[in-house]
Amino acid sequence: MRRRAAGLTAVLLPAALACAVIQVSTDADPSYRFGTAETFAVKDVSREPERAPGVKDQVLRSIEASLVAKGYERADEGADLVFHFDVGSATTVRYTTHPVYTEHWGGTQVWSHAHDEGRLVIDCVDARLERVVWHGYAHETLYSDMDDVKEATEAVDKILASFPSRGS
Numbered sequence: 001m002r003r004r005a006a007g008l009t010a011v012l013l014p015a016a017l018a019c020a021v022i023q024v025s026t027d028a029d030p031s032y033r034f035g036t037a038e039t040f041a042v043k044d045v046s047r048e049p050e051r052a053p054g055v056k057d058q059v060l061r062s063i064e065a066s067l068v069a070k071g072y073e074r075a076d077e078g079a080d081l082v083f084h085f086d087v088g089s090a091t092t093v094r095y096t097t098h099p100v101y102t103e104h105w106g107g108t109q110v111w112s113h114a115h116d117e118g119r120l121v122i123d124c125v126d127a128r129l130e131r132v133v134w135h136g137y138a139h140e141t142l143y144s145d146m147d148d149v150k151e152a153t154e155a156v157d158k159i160l161a162s163f164p165s166r167g168s
Contacts, residue, residue: 022140022151024158032126032133034164039075040067041082048088051118052148059085059120062156071166079127086121087152089142116142120155124163134163 042063093114100109124134136159
């Protein structure tokens with residue numbers, strides 16, 4: 001029985017740890033010339049209340065810091081690029097089935113696992129063309145003991161890592 005439990009732990013522990021990783025995807029308009037943009041503005045378009053205080057403010061500051069580090073200048077008016085961000089979370093339910101056999105019958109046992117999943121969407125809009133030219137998305141399983149502000153900063157950094165630097 002101990003071997004079985006150890007084997008089960010060896011299988012489930014890596015799977016549980018893999019869920020705690022921020023998963024990111026990005027996409028860009030291949031025809032858009034980012035080299036012409038010099039200035040940016042950031043706008044919160046979130047429709048949900050914050051899960052933890054300060055997350056939206058930190059996302060805004062992280063986006064600004066990342067873009068300044070890439071050579072763009074912040075502009076209050078007339079920005080070339082406007083970054084819209086949306087922060088939210090939702091409860092996700094995952095179902096798993098396992099065959100169960102006893103000496104009298106066989107069947108299937110269904111396990112359900114509910115967890116909160118946080119998401120961050122960043123869209124880059126060309127202000128002159130009024131269309132999205134770059135899109136980034138991150139999601140992660142949320143746990144009660146997480147530092148949401150730290151996780152939000154990491155998500156922004158991972159999303160914007162592939163955003164082009166000014167002049168490229």
